[in-house]
Each structure stands twice: as structure tokens, then as C-alpha cells.
Amino acid sequence: MALRDIIILPDTQLRLVSKPVEKVTPEIRQLVDDMFQTMYDAPGIGLAAIQIGVPKRVLVIDLQEREDGADAPEDDANEAPVRNPRVFINPELYEPSEDYSVYNEGCLSVPDYYAEVERPARIHARWLDEHGQAHDEPIEGMLATCLQHEMDHLEGVLFIDHLSRLKREMALKKLEKARRQKRAA
Ligand code: NI
Numbered sequence: 503m504a505l506r507d508i509i510i511l512p513d514t515q516l517r518l519v520s521k522p523v524e525k526v527t528p529e530i531r532q533l534v535d536d537m538f539q540t541m542y543d544a545p546g547i548g549l550a551a552i553q554i555g556v557p558k559r560v561l562v563i564d565l566q567e568r569e570d571g572a573d574a575p576e577d578d579a580n581e582a583p584v585r586n587p588r589v590f591i592n593p594e595l596y597e598p599s600e601d602y603s604v605y606n607e608g609c610l611s612v613p614d615y616y617a618e619v620e621r622p623a624r625i626h627a628r629w630l631d632e633h634g635q636a637h638d639e640p641i642e643g644m645l646a647t648c649l650q651h652e653m654d655h656l657e658g659v660l661f662i663d664h665l666s667r668l669k670r671e672m673a674l675k676k677l678e679k680a681r682r683q684k685r686a687a
Contacts (some may be wrong), residue, residue, distance in 0.1 A: 506554040517658040526634035550655030561590040561652040593629035598622035
């Protein structure tokens with residue numbers, strides 16, 4: 503496994519439309535491993551291949567929550583984080599619900615900026631896993647939001663594109679300021 507660099511705005515690669523994976527090969531599994539390592543290190547809960555400069559339709563997600571949704575008890579605070587890695591290759595979404603949910607979203611390619619985004623609360627998804635196995639499932643909650651956010655990356659869309667122009671300009675200004683401070687440091 504190798505840690506890869508995450509590309510951030512204003513890198514124009516983030517605007518590329520990613521290409522379908524023709525076959526799930528050992529190289530694709532290596533890419534998936536690198537993506538998980540990079541995502542956990544960041545740390546984040548989702549990553550699209552284009553965020554490490556690879557324009558392929560591959561997503562990794564790990565909400566790092568217990569399946570039962572319960573919070574870890576206090577004395578578990580020092581335990582290793584819960585791992586629930588999910589791989590989505592060539593994902594397709596269909597039948598979005600008519601009701602929406604709102605989550606405060608962030609993105610590893612838009613550092614230090616968070617904003618509420620409204621998306622369909624439930625969707626259906628079809629995808630291949632890292633073994634080339636096909637899946638077709640209804641998805642809801644945080645996973646539905648996260649999957650829609652990551653899907654956007656495959657089309658060259660970022661979460662800030664869903665915001666009002668005013669909010670998006672605020673986000674870009676903040677990024678620019680952080681970049682200037684880094685250069686000055
Ligand atoms: Ni993102």
C-alpha cells in the first residue's frame with residue numbers, strides 16, 4: 503500500500519469526468535488499497551480516485567461507525583476506530599427519494615470548509631465491489647449522502663457547487679487565504 507497525495511482546489515483535475523473501469527484487475531485493487539490508506543491517513547470518510555489524480559470511476563467510503571449506530575462507550579475511547587470499508591466501482595444511482603436530508607459536508611479536496619448540503623435522503627445504487635461482484639441496493643442515511651457526494655466527484659462536481667454563489671465565493675476566498683498564509687509561513 504502507498505500513501506498518495508490528495509489534490510485540492512483549484513487543481514483543475516477535480517473537474518475531470520472519470521472513466522468507467524473495464525475490468526476489476528489487481529491494479530484496481532492496488533488503487534483501492536492506496537485510496538483507503540490515503541483516506542484513513544487524511545483522515546476522511548470517503549475518497550474518489552480523481553482526488554489522488556486517477557480519473558477512474560472508483561470510490562471508497564468508510565463511515566467508521568458501528569453497524570448498530572451506537573456511540574462507543576466512554577471507556578472505549580482509546581480503542582482502535584471501527585472499520586467498515588466499502589468499495590464502489592462504476593457506481594450508478596437511481597430512484598432518488600423525493601424527501602431530502604441535510605448534512606454538514608466537507609471534502610478532503612476543499613480543506614477546512616464545511617457547509618450544509620441538501621440531497622435526496624434515500625437512493626438506489628448499483629456498483630461492483632473490489633472482487634468484481636455486482637451489487638444493487640437501497641441506501642439511506644449518512645451513507646446515501648456520502649455516496650452522492652463521492653459520485654459527484656466522478657462527474658467533476660464538488661459539494662461547494664451545490665451552495666449559493668455567495669457561500670461558494672466565501673469558501674473559495676477562505677481557501678485562497680489559507681494558501682497565502684501557508685506560502686508566507
Ligand atoms: Ni469530496
